[in-house]
Amino acid sequence: MKELVIISGKGGTGKTSLTAAFAALAKNAVFADCDVDAADLHLILAPQIKDRHDFFSGREAIVRPADCTGCGQCQQHCRFEAIQADNNGTYRIDPAGCEGCGVCVHFCPANAIDFPERHCGQWFVSDSRFGPMVHARLGIAAENSGKLVSVVRQEAKKRAEKQQADWLLVDGPPGIGCPVIASITGADAVLVVTEPTLSGKHDFHRVLDLAKHFKIPVFLCLNKWDINPEMTERIETLGTNQGARPLGRIPYDKAVTAAQIAGQCVVECGHGPAATEIRNIWKKLCQTMP
């Protein structure tokens, strides 16, 4: 079983559209949506949810106003600027700012701070028209997206191994931080999909460094390459010089958005220029990762 993670650095370059297209092309595959903040793969794969699981991670400090003496020690100890004085002489912890470290809980002389487990979201095991899928929804303003990513990946991997799948295809998050690191560590390869813009190049460079840091082989493909052919050239050269392998150039094609609006993968909607190139890229991946 080969695990391929589709990432981008920069957001909005086509990770999910490409992952969904690969899902349609892959035989015997399991899918994971690790962009748990803004998961979109289910909009195309239309999974039937079979199991739903609550995800708890970390804790959250909550002041009981009735027991708060207003001494303010919690605020002095908090390094996350999460505690403010209320008008009525007690203190309040902003859930959006609370890191869940427990320092205020420990040092409150009145023992007035509760520290319950934090419900951070849900994860799902589903069936789609292309195969099993594991996905998640992070709670609004929730922490610990990296840990939820790890759960989604582990569960998808378990299923892939059990059904002796040939592929585990992972739709990754944007950026280079904690959820991306949780998505790529230990994977067989990453495919970076980027666009031929200065921003795309800048962000490709950073995500390439990240993959190298974790010693993961990198494939590269350019989306909407014809917006700026010269920049496409420069990004491919940069990638090649740093050990990444360019696999193809997807042209700008209105069929990609049209497919998304129809709830389909672009390769399900015919043989336009983008669909054709994505088939080529998938063929090359299958040859390179046998």
Next chain:
Amino acid sequence: MKLAIASGKGGTGKTTLSVALALAADRPVSLLDCDVEEPNGHIFLRPQIEKRERVVVPVPVIDDEACTGCVQCSSFCQFNALVCLGSKTLVFPELCHSCGGCTKVCPTGAISEEDREIGSVECGHADGVDFIQGCLDVGHAMSPPVIRAVKHHIDPDTLTILDCPPGTSCPMITAVRDADVAVLVTEPTPFGLHDLKLAVETMRDLGLPFGVVVNRSDAGDDLVRRYCETEAIPILLEIPEDRRVAEAYSRGQSLLDAAPDLRPRLRDVLTAASQLQRGNQPS
């Protein structure tokens, strides 16, 4: 006014809009690039960087002589950043959230803190815009401390535009919280609509007033517009798809370079945002 430019989905045009708003605004204005994982504002503004500072976070160091292996620090740490083995304690700095709890609970004073570098903040100017950007070092997981370091440069008396990271989790929340008003940038596609709804829920959860800007507004369907109507969310601007804009963007040119006629409408966005901001709404 602190104006956060945010979105659920990435690549919808947050940076494009942030830079264009800063260039169209009356001076003084500050642009803060809080997308510290992939900061791109500098590409379009090309500022002269005048000051650089490293962002450090404090992490524990153990004095092995003084450590008794009592496990109080490791049982206190919520992030498993400390492990006691016999009479020794090991630190895993990459897991540490720098809360300082371990130093405070250690009964023998065996824990002090040292600085760990995780990123940088740069300050500069371009076209009369004060520019501050954060940049997380590659390989580091936690962006919120770098975002907080960028936000320490906010001047409360100056119009401040915060270019925020995508998503709805800690980095986005760290960037938008305590802003006065937010603009959510989206595109008229199923992905754009789905992630807009998540961002809207986040804004409502935070109690932050907001409006929407629809980018590439004619390149998809009508569902974003209908959703905003149903939810009574003001659409502050629609930017039609334009290959000239896309090509200019690819070369690092700003939206105003490619479409200078947008300037008055960008100024209208700033006016509308200031009317929406906290404490300024009709009750």
